[in-house]
Amino acid sequence: MRSFGSDTRLPTLAVVLDIIRERTTVSRVELAEATGLTQATMTHAVRKLIALGFVQEVGTARSGRGTPRRLLGLRPEACYMVGIQFDRFSAVGVVVDLAGRIVAQREMPGPADREPGEVVPEFAAHVEAMLESAAVDRSAVLGIGLATYGPQDRDAGVLLTPQPTPAWLGYPLATTLTEATGLPVVIENDATAAGIGVQTLGTASSSFAVVFMSGGIGSGVIIDGHPYRGATSNGLELGHISVDALGERCGCGNRGCLDTIAGPMAIAGRALEDPALSARLGLGGDPLSDFTRVGRAAVAGDAAAAALIEVSTQTLAVATVTLVNLFDVARVVLAGNAFAEFGTTYREALQDVLDRSVFMRHVHSVRVELADNISHAAAVGGAVVVLRNLLESPNLGERAALRPGGEDRARQAR
C-alpha cells in the first residue's frame, strides 16, 4: 500500500499508470486496493487512461466464485518521450516509451564554451536522429524534457545562470528547442530528474535521496513518489552547501562549496596543479576526462591520484550525511556519469561514513546504492517529467486534443 499523505494535488493518473506498469496486468479492484483511492475515482482515472490510448483491457481473471475481473495493461507504444541531460562537458539523450524503456539513446557533446544558439540546433538534430533510429513517428512523441543544472525557471523554460557563457543566462532554451523540433519542451533539475528516472526504472521505493554527480554535484529527494521541489524547484543544491566556512568564494556567492572541493571540475583542477601527476596521467583535456583519468589512476594505485579522490569521496560523504540528517531517508542512490566508472569507490566511502555518522543510525540503517542506469537516469527522468506534467494537467483531455501542433498540447505539457 502506498502512502500519499495529505497531498491534495495527487496526480492520480500518474500513480495509476505507474502501478499498471509495475504489475503488467492488474484489475480495477486491485488498483483501488494498491492506491487507497475510491472505486469511483479509480474508474474515472482508468476511463481517462483508456481514452488517451495509454491503457487497454487485456483479458479477464477469475478469483473464487465472483464475476471475472477485467484486467488492464499498458500500451507501451502508445507514446514516447525524449529526455536530454546535459551539463557543460557532456550530454546524453534518450527516447523512452510509455513503459519507461529506452528505445534509443546517444551520447552528444555538451556546450563547452559554445553559445546556446549553436547548441540548441545540435540537440534538435540529435533528437531527430534518435527518433529515426528507433522508427518512432513524431506524432507519437509527447515532448522533450531537458534535465540540467540550475538555477532555473521551470515555468519560463530558462536557465538563470551565465554558465557556460553569459548568453545562456535567461536564454529561451525551451522555446527555441520547441521551435527547432516542433515538440513541447520542459526543463528540469538534473538531480531531481535522476530521482524520477531511478524510480521509473523499477528500483522503486517511495522515499529516497539521489546524489547526482556529472559536471557538478546536485541532489534530489523523492518523498512518497513525489519529487521535493521547494518554492521554485531550485532546492537541494548539495554542490552549493558550504563544507568549509572559511573556504574559497564560489561563483554562487557562498564560501567553501562542496562542488569547489569534491566535484569533478575541482579534482581535475587540483590534479593539474601537480605537474608530475599531470604529466604522468596526460591531463589537460576537458575537466570531465581529466577527472576520469585521475579516478582510474587512483583505482590503479597512484598515491597522488588516490589522495585527490579521497578528498572528493570524504567531502561528498560529509555532505551526504547532512542530506540524510535533514530528510531522514533510508536510501541514497548515486547517479550521473561521473559515478559511472568509480561508483563503487564512492558508494563504499559514503556507506562507511554514513554508517558511523548519521544521526538516526540507531533507529534505522541508510543504504547507499548505485542507480541501475547510472549515466542515463537523469535523461530518462527528463523524459518521464514530460509525461507526468501531461498527466497532472487539470485540463487533460482526450488523446485527440493532444496532437502535436495544438496550442493546448504545448500548454498542457508545460
Ligand SMILES: [Zn+2]
Ligand atoms: Zn557555491
